[in-house]
Amino acid sequence: MGAPADPRGSVVDRAIRRMSAALGVIAAGALVVLMLATVLDVIVRWITRASVPGMIEVAETALVASVFLGLAWTSVQGGHVAVSIVTDRLRPGAARVVSALVWAVNTGMLAWLGYASVHRAALSTALAETRFGLVQWPVWPLRWIIAAGLALWTIVALVNLLRVLRGGVAYGEDREVVADV
Template sequence: MTILETAVRQIARVLAVLSAGAIVVMVVAIACDVIVRNTTGASVRGMLELAETSLVISVFFGLAWAGVKGEHVCVTLLVDRFHEAATRLVQIVVWALSTVFISWLLYATVLRAIDSTTMREERFGLVRWPIYPMRWVIVAGLVALLLVALLNLARSVAGRLPMGPESELQAVLVQQERVAAQTEESLEALDKQVPGASAAETIPAGGTR
């Protein structure tokens, strides 16, 4: 697993956590608004806008993690009947087209975000709610998704499967091996400082050496 792949996974994981948090905020905001409306007959100022903002964050910050986990919509009814070489070619074409499309979408979104920021776009309701920060949230989500698409394209060209459950399991195994190696190095360093210390740590409580 390359450094780039590790970095993309970490970025997607952080965005996924923020996405999950946004879902919680959205649910709480809607619940509060419904309770207050049924109780007093009036809405809570800003709750609707907060829920809409949380919806944008939850959707676009979750795209990259779905790509990393391989949880996007994928129909393999036809590809499963191809030979390995044909399947690899299809994957290369699909991820190349996906990269081009996401790049075009990102370009258009950046232009729209710049215009929105320049005019300080707002939503007028019960409160004045700025819209332009959410334009940049969409940009950030698309950038992360583009990194995933580029990484999957590189994996397909190299003859590897796109990121998904198998690659996620491999990443976990690599992380466990790394932790085990670091633990072994720490024990060796401790043993050099205090001879027999690492062996003493392995003796059960109440046991004898």
């Protein structure tokens, strides 16, 4: 038997958990901003019958941040929907092969999306891309938020692939809830 596992996890595990938690906190803060902006806009509309200028842009920005910065944290916590109808019926070795294949495809797709997002963010930054509405709003920072969120989520998927290949479980698999239907 090998040495007992470090309960704190490896350096990589701790770094991924800290980075994803930090981005998750920012995502939660963006969700609070979205909520407060919506409440403010509703109150102002009720009183003045007019929206607060720029509120749509603030809401869009907060929504992008809350979604993309929370992806890695949700994955580490096992919060994404998982369907195990196939792997539950397989022997453990075959289930591990299927899981590794799924994580390999997931990692490849996320890497491709991340690459495309970084390319698009760089182009958007070079062009100083803005959104025109009632308020001129910069779009390029949002594109970097998307790229950062996808980059960390890609790293989480890659680490999950490596964990499964080594005979372990992916992040969050130990927290999965089984629904009896």
